Amino acid sequence: MSGTEPRGSAPPPATSAFRFWVPVSVRYSDLDDQGHVNNAVFFTYFEQGRIGYFDAVRKLGREAAARGETVEHAAGSRAVQVAPGATDDRLELPLVVSEASCAYRRPIASLAPISVGVRTPRLARASLVIEYAVCAEPHGLLYATGSTTLVCVDVASGRPRALPAWTIAAVRRLEPELGG
Amino acid sequence: MSGTEPRGSAPPPATSAFRFWVPVSVRYSDLDDQGHVNNAVFFTYFEQGRIGYFDAVRKLGREAAARGETVEHAAGSRAVQVAPGATDDRLELPLVVSEASCAYRRPIASLAPISVGVRTPRLARASLVIEYAVCAEPHGLLYATGSTTLVCVDVASGRPRALPAWTIAAVRRLEPELGG
Amino acid sequence: MSGTEPRGSAPPPATSAFRFWVPVSVRYSDLDDQGHVNNAVFFTYFEQGRIGYFDAVRKLGREAAARGETVEHAAGSRAVQVAPGATDDRLELPLVVSEASCAYRRPIASLAPISVGVRTPRLARASLVIEYAVCAEPHGLLYATGSTTLVCVDVASGRPRALPAWTIAAVRRLEPELGG
Amino acid sequence: MSGTEPRGSAPPPATSAFRFWVPVSVRYSDLDDQGHVNNAVFFTYFEQGRIGYFDAVRKLGREAAARGETVEHAAGSRAVQVAPGATDDRLELPLVVSEASCAYRRPIASLAPISVGVRTPRLARASLVIEYAVCAEPHGLLYATGSTTLVCVDVASGRPRALPAWTIAAVRRLEPELGG
Numbered sequence: 001m002s003g004t005e006p007r008g009s010a011p012p013p014a015t016s017a018f019r020f021w022v023p024v025s026v027r028y029s030d031l032d033d034q035g036h037v038n039n040a041v042f043f044t045y046f047e048q049g050r051i052g053y054f055d056a057v058r059k060l061g062r063e064a065a066a067r068g069e070t071v072e073h074a075a076g077s078r079a080v081q082v083a084p085g086a087t088d089d090r091l092e093l094p095l096v097v098s099e100a101s102c103a104y105r106r107p108i109a110s111l112a113p114i115s116v117g118v119r120t121p122r123l124a125r126a127s128l129v130i131e132y133a134v135c136a137e138p139h140g141l142l143y144a145t146g147s148t149t150l151v152c153v154d155v156a157s158g159r160p161r162a163l164p165a166w167t168i169a170a171v172r173r174l175e176p177e178l179g180g
Numbered sequence: 181m182s183g184t185e186p187r188g189s190a191p192p193p194a195t196s197a198f199r200f201w202v203p204v205s206v207r208y209s210d211l212d213d214q215g216h217v218n219n220a221v222f223f224t225y226f227e228q229g230r231i232g233y234f235d236a237v238r239k240l241g242r243e244a245a246a247r248g249e250t251v252e253h254a255a256g257s258r259a260v261q262v263a264p265g266a267t268d269d270r271l272e273l274p275l276v277v278s279e280a281s282c283a284y285r286r287p288i289a290s291l292a293p294i295s296v297g298v299r300t301p302r303l304a305r306a307s308l309v310i311e312y313a314v315c316a317e318p319h320g321l322l323y324a325t326g327s328t329t330l331v332c333v334d335v336a337s338g339r340p341r342a343l344p345a346w347t348i349a350a351v352r353r354l355e356p357e358l359g360g
Numbered sequence: 361m362s363g364t365e366p367r368g369s370a371p372p373p374a375t376s377a378f379r380f381w382v383p384v385s386v387r388y389s390d391l392d393d394q395g396h397v398n399n400a401v402f403f404t405y406f407e408q409g410r411i412g413y414f415d416a417v418r419k420l421g422r423e424a425a426a427r428g429e430t431v432e433h434a435a436g437s438r439a440v441q442v443a444p445g446a447t448d449d450r451l452e453l454p455l456v457v458s459e460a461s462c463a464y465r466r467p468i469a470s471l472a473p474i475s476v477g478v479r480t481p482r483l484a485r486a487s488l489v490i491e492y493a494v495c496a497e498p499h500g501l502l503y504a505t506g507s508t509t510l511v512c513v514d515v516a517s518g519r520p521r522a523l524p525a526w527t528i529a530a531v532r533r534l535e536p537e538l539g540g
Numbered sequence: 541m542s543g544t545e546p547r548g549s550a551p552p553p554a555t556s557a558f559r560f561w562v563p564v565s566v567r568y569s570d571l572d573d574q575g576h577v578n579n580a581v582f583f584t585y586f587e588q589g590r591i592g593y594f595d596a597v598r599k600l601g602r603e604a605a606a607r608g609e610t611v612e613h614a615a616g617s618r619a620v621q622v623a624p625g626a627t628d629d630r631l632e633l634p635l636v637v638s639e640a641s642c643a644y645r646r647p648i649a650s651l652a653p654i655s656v657g658v659r660t661p662r663l664a665r666a667s668l669v670i671e672y673a674v675c676a677e678p679h680g681l682l683y684a685t686g687s688t689t690l691v692c693v694d695v696a697s698g699r700p701r702a703l704p705a706w707t708i709a710a711v712r713r714l715e716p717e718l719g720g
Binding site (some may be wrong): 394398399400401403404456457458459460461462463464467509514 | 574578579580581584586587608617636637638640641642644645647688
């Protein structure tokens with residue numbers, strides 16, 4: 001049982017809202033017995049899109065730190081020291097998935113590369129919602145849409161904690177419509 | 181980014197509604213870098229639960245055919261011939277996943293076996309909703325809940341088609357609360 | 361390209377040498393586009409067999425510690441303290457795979473459970489060879505055979521280190537033919 | 541138990557023999573609990589390399605057909621008709637993996653893209669051996685080497701059959717050292 005055939009019930013959502021796109025390779029082993037990408041693998045595609053998106057978020061955080069702004073690791077209270085030109089400091093940002101969903105529009109039956117659109121339609125104190133569009137290419141043929149809720153956690157206790165200020169600032173930079 | 185820490189927001193749903201449970205093995209390779217089962221793998225657990233459930237549905241269909249009732253493959257219009265004692269006729273029932281969602285309650289961080297509860301809360305002409313509860317054991321510690329919408333398709337055209345009457349009858353046998 | 365059709369070249373190896381068998385579930389998502397379990401997944405089946413085998417090795421180690429023998433974590437130099445009745449101390453034994461191979465005999469095309477035979481034909485100071493037989497049931501229809509070389513490493517340095525004495529003793533208990 | 545630490549036993553093989561390289565993305569879910577790419581996933585990387593390689597083999601076959609040479613689908617006896625300019629005829633070439641092996645040199649612990657070198661050191665009537673080198677970039681830092689034996693099969697019977705002449709010719713084009 002894989003994802004799937006065109007439904008045609010609801011009109012497909014516009015992909016024009018997505019500005020951030022991550023190329024993703026389809027692997028032969030992603031296909032199942034039906035010759036389509038298995039339904040669970042779409043959540044791996046979302047994950048790959050999310051990782052590319054948060055790499056961009058972290059890059060903005062490092063740039064803020066390089067400008068002398070206070071930027072803290074979410075996993076601890078020490079401030080990040082970013083020397084000008086340093087590139088490999090990986091800003092810690094421990095997010096866990098608390099909810100995930102996918103609406104399958106059209107099966108993926110070939111190994112051609114795809115593109116995952118990523119955006120943040122909602123940002124709260126300790127969590128954010130990320131939306132995805134899986135397309136043949138940016139804004140191209142739509143295979144699936146989806147969403148995950150991510151919660152920022154304290155690594156030691158596992159309890160939710162506020163998103164770092166630099167993270168909120170960086171997401172707002174990527175998402176002008178969020179306002180604020 | 182794996183599934184995850186206890187949220188505590190909404191109260192956990194009762195698992196008492198689930199009567200059908202499928203044991204599932206957790207594999208070492210299901211864990212990711214965080215030491216937890218990766219969020220996408222929960223949809224594979226749902227799939228394993230679903231396969232066990234539809235094996236039971238098909239078994240009821242074969243029993244109906246053995247009693248002389250008319251039972252049709254969903255993939256074609258020919259009626260199933262079930263000789264008394266025949267056991268290996270696989271009733272065709274092509275379902276595709278049109279929607280899937282998961283709410284993560286608690287991370288799975290060990291390789292102990294788990295159990296997936298499966299039920300059908302909603303049954304329509306050409307589709308059905310399946311709900312899942314991923315627990316340490318039947319009705320035990322709850323890791324996640326989820327849901328998929330499955331649509332019956334005509335294999336040749338890929339278009340939705342009505343669920344076979346034997347499938348509806350078999351699901352109703354497994355789910356007395358569905359009424360009808 | 362999955363594993364595969366009967367070859368018939370070499371005679372199948374005897375599975376009678378295997379005494380330790382681990383049941384493994386075949387998942388729907390293990391199948392690929394050819395309707396067979398994908399060739400890479402057999403190494404996951406080996407891994408599941410290996411984990412069951414080393415659980416037995418660790419259990420023998422804990423029993424030795426409970427008898428008062430000196431048993432050391434491989435990951436550090438502190439001796440294990442096992443109070444009589446303690447059951448959850450996980451003896452650390454960091455092994456990494458340095459080589460792996462598989463000979464595919466017959467494709468797995470159904471979701472019926474399988475059984476993985478595991479044995480140690482060779483034991484050296486810092487490494488051991490583990491052999492596998494993937495069968496329909498213990499000593500039953502043979503799907504594949506394989507082998508991995510595992511090296512014991514110091515976690516801090518990543519350098520090879522001698523296998524702990526308790527590990528060697530435990531493996532010898534499971535493998536009387538090894539002599540010594 | 542993932543792949544692994546530098547061994548240092550045998551000298552690493554030269555990657556200079558590889559001329560064909562396929563870029564492969566490392567996915568977050570490829571990592572396991574040890575923070576390294578799981579040992580089984582290397583065989584998926586081999587598979588992705590192999591698919592790229594056989595796309596090149598098929599392309600040479602289609603070009604031969606376009607020049608008017610007789611080119612047959614391995615899966616049947618009908619000759620391929622390639623109209624000049626036709627690009628989407630997928631030449632059938634059913635290969636199954638009969639043996640696979642991997643030597644792990646160095647763990648992959650990051651999500652940076654990698655490159656898989658692919659070559660054919662041995663070509664027989666009904667089978668061929670493919671070798672792989674998994675590197676950080678073409679000819680770069682070496683993570684693993686490996687090999688698979690592929691057998692050409694008749695789809696209907698599952699029996700080995702001779703490799704099509706066009707396949708042998710195309711592989712020889714890609715591998716001048718093979719002679720012949």
